[in-house]
Amino acid sequence: MSAGEPEIRIVPHLHGGHVAPEFDGHPLAWVTNDPAAQTALPADPVSGRPARPNGNTVTYTYPNTQGAGHVWFHDHALGITRINVYAGLAANYIIRDAHEDGLNLPAGSYEVPLVIQDRSFNKDGSLHYSAVPLLDATGEQAVVNGQPVFTSFPEFFGNTILVNGKVWPYLDVEPRKYRFRLLNGSDSRFYNLWLERQGGGAIPAAAAKLIGNEGGLLPAAVSVARSDDSGLLIAPGERGDLIIDFSQFAAGTVLTLRNNAATPYPGGDSVASNTTGRIMQFRINKPLVGTDTSVIPAAPRTIVRPAGWNTPVxxxxxxxxxxxxxxxxxxxxxxxxxxxxxxxxxxxxxxxxxxxxxxxxxxxxxxxxxxxxxxxxxxxxxxxxxxxxxxxxxxxxxxxxxxxxxxxxxxxxxxxxxxxxxxxxxxxxxxxxxxxxxxxxxxxxxxxxxxxxxxxxxxxxxxxxxxxxxxxxxxxxxxxxxxxxxxxxxxxxxxxxxx
Ligand SMILES: [Cu+2]
CATH class of the missing domain: 2.60.40.420 (Cupredoxins -  blue copper proteins)
Known part of the structure; x- marks a missing residue:
């Protein structure tokens, strides 16, 4: 993908956001570091709205009128999205509503986003991303606009797993319920997530329940506590709203969030048990503060479909x-x-x-x-x-x-x-x-x-x-x-x- 874009370019996309087209992050609606480089794109022929705001300083409007959910924003610029996201241009965007507020879910410091991404590092600690020369039909280095073109393979798998920007972190927790807002922000890696109790032993079915996904709360909570390979599958771009009840375990218990999804998924290479097979640890070693009155709703939300839903045109x-x-x-x-x-x-x-x-x-x-x-x-x-x-x-x-x-x-x-x-x-x-x-x-x-x-x-x-x-x-x-x-x-x- 290349149409003579400047090397440095970004455009934000609110993934899951219900927004007007000029604020959706069209791949050509980038801004760059040269104040003179970009003029307005032509208006959208369909909506009549400007295809993007003018200039290299732009204000996007997100109405947030949709229901509660875990959307996220990340770069969407043509031909460079994967690099910009890999470099860090991705973040959570949590929307709340009165229904969710009334559910008495774990909140405050007991609601924790977990952004899972795989990365590789050079020896000096800088990020490594696989790239190889693109060759033309004669075997020569391809050149566009006087610049040699490098292309990555059409999948990228890092050899370390990061959560919220830290490699294989741990979280000290109290023996109570926590709400984790999972996001797979990886380039190509699927995760099949499951909990492993250090020293062995089963995970109680009541200990981990999925209550939501990309579009908000689920109609029924789903048990995902299985301590085997039939865990929670989460693909790049997907989210999971997961409540783990650490009161189901004895004080001092260490739980490892593990992964066994092949790369590419599902028919590719196995993960390495000690590296890409591990995500993070939960260590139940903090004293309970007060009383945990939060709940895991069995039926988090009634799904209301628009009129005419059963007669698609x-x-x-x-x-x-x-x-x-x-x-x-x-x-x-x-x-x-x-x-x-x-x-x-x-x-x-x-x-x-x-x-x-x-x-x-x-x-x-x-x-x-x-x-x-x-x-x-x-x-x-x-x-x-x-x-x-x-x-x-x-x-x-x-x-x-x-x-x-x-x-x-x-x-x-x-x-x-x-x-x-x-x-x-x-x-x-x-x-x-x-x-x-x-x-x-x-x-x-x-x-x-x-x-x-x-x-x-x-x-x-x-x-x-x-x-x-x-x-x-x-x-x-x-x-x-x-x-x-x-x-x-x-x-x-x-x-x-x-x-
Ligand atoms: Cu694909």
Whole structure:
């Protein structure tokens, strides 16, 4: 991704925020350190609003009129999001409301954000990020605007785990309930979280309950205390609202929050037990102050759906694809050879390719999206503007998938680009034999959803079906929240248009 942008550029995106398009953080709406470098982008042709505020000092307006939830803000500038986030441009943004305030959840110093990120460090303590020369078709260093281009591989995994910026930290806690606001702010790493009691022993089912996710509180609390590998799966961009009741353990107990999610997920390398398999420790060694009267609500929130929710007006289907590009190559220091650059696209389209009618949605329309995944990686797909409900998840045979194909959104094929599946236009129905389903931690409202992978043998593709109401006119983004995937073009705009 490059369109002659300045090397230093940032644009904020409030992930999960319900905001006007000019404040959404369009990837081209960057500001830079040169006061003269940027002029206003043209107005959004859909909303008529300015595509971004003018100048290199901008004020964004976030109305905060949505319900209570754990949204977050991070950089979204074209081609450099992963680097800016890695360098630290990511933070929590907690929204509260009267309903949540009335639940008597652990609060104050007993509510703790836990931002989980993996990083690697050079010997001098500076951050290390893998990057290799991008080569053109003749094997020469690619040059854009007179500058050599370096590209990362389309995934990045650090070899240390940080929580709130500290490597493998610990937290001294009282024997009482704590509310932890989990955020996976990593580039590419999934975490499958579980608690391990030092010295062994089971974790009581009542000791850890998930009460919320991206879109706020869940309809029912979910026990996630299992002391094995069936823990809480959290993909890049996802959040978890987790209450741990440390009164369930004897004083002096040490609990380790562990991870065993493969990289890439789910079919990749195992974690290292003593490094990337560990997140942080809780040490129950502080005396209880006062009395813990806070509660874990069994039913944190009643989910209220908009009118007309059960009669969506349209279904849009999108293919998530991996393709090898043969006009660009990446030098591999492992093999000493140049490999075709792996690109990740939607229906064969890159970020800047033309908008298709399927990518235009009527204002206030309720629509279903089916995301079909032919790759062997799970992709956490994030749709800006909306909260959606996850209706279905599973896998379907390639034959059933092809039979449903009505070709409503043709692929764009660039030089050397070979989409590995063709397009799908009509809804798929759930296949049998799927190892994936919508789990209780995905109920309620979400804006990032883990799309199951296709099978390693290529005989099945994964899919997820979500339903959303698109209620502000303008141009927004949706993309994979594996940031290196997003920047290898698994990002598309969509428009919400007043009829
Ligand atoms: Cu992805």
């Amino acid at each position: 349209r279904t849009a289907t999108f293919d998530l694809q991996e393709t090898d590009e043969f006009d660009r190559f990446v030098y591999s220091s492992e093999t000493g050879t140049a490999l075709p650059r792996l690109m990740l696209k939607v229906n064969g389209r890159a970020f800047a390719d033309p908008l298709h009618p399927q990518e235009q949605h009527n204002l206030d329309a309720i629509e279903d999206w089916i995301l079909v995944n032919a790759t062997v990686d799970m992709h956490p797909m994030h749709i800006h503007l909306v909260n959606f409900e996850v209706l279905e998840k599973g896998t379907i045979s390639v034959q059933d998938y092809a039979a449903a194909d009505a070709l409503t959104m043709p692929s764009v094929t660039g030089a050397g680009l070979q989409p590995d599946v063709d397009d799908l236009g009509t809804p798929v129905t759930p296949g049998d034999g799927s190892p994936y389903t919508v789990n209780a931690d995905e109920f309620g409202w979400k804006e990032t959803v883990r799309v199951p992978p296709g099978s390693q043998d290529g005989l099945r593709v994964g899919y997820v079906k979500v339903r959303a109401k698109f209620d502000i006119a303008g141009t927004y983004m949706w993309h994979c929240h594996i940031l290196a995937h997003e920047e290898h073009e698994m990002m598309r705009p969509f428009q919400v248009v007043a009829p």
